[in-house]
Amino acid sequence: MVSTTTESPAEASSFASSSTSPYIPATKHILSKAHLEAFQRSKTHQDIIDFVEELNEDIVGKKLSEAGEGSERTRPIIGILDSVLEIAKSTPPVDNKLSRFGxxxxxxxxDKIGEASKDLHLRIPGLPHEAIHEVEVYFKESWGNKQRVDYGSGMEFNFLCWLLCLTKLGVFMKEDYPFLVLGVFWKYIEVMRYLQSTYWLEPAGSHGVWGLDDYHFLPFLWGSGQLKDHKHLRPKAIHDPEILEAFSKDYMYLACITFINSIKTASLRWHSPMLDDISVVKTWDKVNQGMRKMYRAEVLGKLPVMQHALFGSLLPFPKPEEDPELKKALEEEGIPEPDAHGHIHVKGETGWTMDCCGIPVPSAFAAAQEGATPHGGTPTFAGRSGIKPIPFD
Structure with missing residues (x-):
């Protein structure tokens, strides 16, 4: 179980006024395969896995429509996400007729999110003020990449880490876990859909999330968790329009399929091959098991994603003196130099894994048909080759 503090608000306030702070702004540490392997051996890696697993177990059989209004601890988080949405609505897209990209x-x-971040965090009950400068880095990095105007599972991972840091600080309790997924996280997805459709955010890395969704992974992991004990619905139901219409308001997996169908033409087989493959698995429990394994391997285990991960005092990165294998590898191999974007490109590998940047691909929201107007029209989507399916059954 993820450890949490038990200090009272008064203790937290006193702690925040201390002249010395144990908190440090989260920064990047994974610069090589050796760093990635050290992360995978670390307690931080296990804490992240445990958090994802616990949230997954706590939403089995629970519907989005039954999430409720949350507690006094979680309602302010919904308010913060509403404020992010308002900031986006007050920042309309500029005329960009000549480009289908971000x-x-x-x-x-x-930039507006960065300016508002501290005030937004001051709304969170029980959050030590001096911890804000550490946890807000995850929050600010949850919305996309400013330079590339793109979004991917690494940014989604930052939002997960933001929730985990707040949990470690005692902001949330175990009883809040179902709402953290069905209320808070799903609200985050709704805000992200607005940002993706408004600013035409490009899929980070150009390959989407391995044939799932251009941007997200966790709605499929937790979404299959919701459904894993369902008595009637089966994975093949994603191909039934009537079932999607009836149940997408309750289950995030089905909601994501409905969303994909709304912005892309052709079949799942063409633009979302992994989702199509998964639909033949017999049970949602099997799908959920596969998604959890896939998250470890394809998100937490990939350098192009995890080189952007952030570590501070709450989610610490192991020091070389604490990890003899890391120390030895760094002495033998050295540390690769990031490129102008701060990215590491692994030599000697083939496929998408060697490059987190890839070839820029327009957002599926971008008007793709000839004559369509910016931020309007009917988008189409070109299929992607070279995506290696991972067996789920």
């Missing part, structure tokens, strides 16, 4: 107005939105 809209420059996103950079303005990103």
């Amino acid at each position: 809209n420059p107005a996103f950079k303005t939105f990103y």
